[in-house]
Every structure is written in C-alpha cells, then in structure tokens.
Amino acid sequence: MFPLARNALSRLPVRSIQQTIARESHQKRTPDFHDKYGNAILAGGTTFCIAVWTYVITQIGIEWNLSPVGRVTPKEWRDQ
Numbered sequence: 001m002f003p004l005a006r007n008a009l010s011r012l013p014v015r016s017i018q019q020t021i022a023r024e025s026h027q028k029r030t031p032d033f034h035d036k037y038g039n040a041i042l043a044g045g046t047t048f049c050i051a052v053w054t055y056v057i058t059q060i061g062i063e064w065n066l067s068p069v070g071r072v073t074p075k076e077w078r079d080q
Contacts, residue, residue: 056062
C-alpha cells in the first residue's frame with residue numbers, strides 16, 4: 001500500500017510558495033464583485049440576522065423557561 005500511495009502523491013503537481021507568489025504578482029487583478037460589494041453584503045446580512053433574532057427574542061412571546069425562583073411556591077406535603 002505504501003508504494004501505491006507514494007506513487008499517487010508523486011504525480012500531484014506541487015508548486016513552491018515562491019512560484020505561487022511570483023505568478024500572482026505578475027497578474028494585474030481587477031476588483032471583482034466580492035471585492036466591491038463583499039463587505040457591504042456581509043454587514044447587511046449580519047444586521048438583518050441580528051434584527052430578526054432581536055424581534056424573535058423580545059416580541060414573539062416565547063416562554064423561555066427561565067429560573068422559577070421566586071415564582072413557584074411549594075405545596076404542602078400530603079400522605080397518600
């Protein structure tokens with residue numbers, strides 16, 4: 001199994017970091033959609049998510065079963 005794995009790994013094209021950086025530095029890159037609008041879309045989505053969860057938590061009337069301390073009084077014990 002080891003020679004098979006070694007043979008498969010030797011066929012993979014591996015570039016060094018220097019080759020990758022050199023190739024990327026020669027390309028003139030124009031801003032794409034994500035460069036232009038990525039942060040705005042991320043901020044808008046975050047704001048929308050926070051707004052929806054704030055509404056759900058405060059306005060919809062869900063009983064969250066918080067601590068019953070002070071709201072529940074024990075009943076007297078009865079032998080049956």
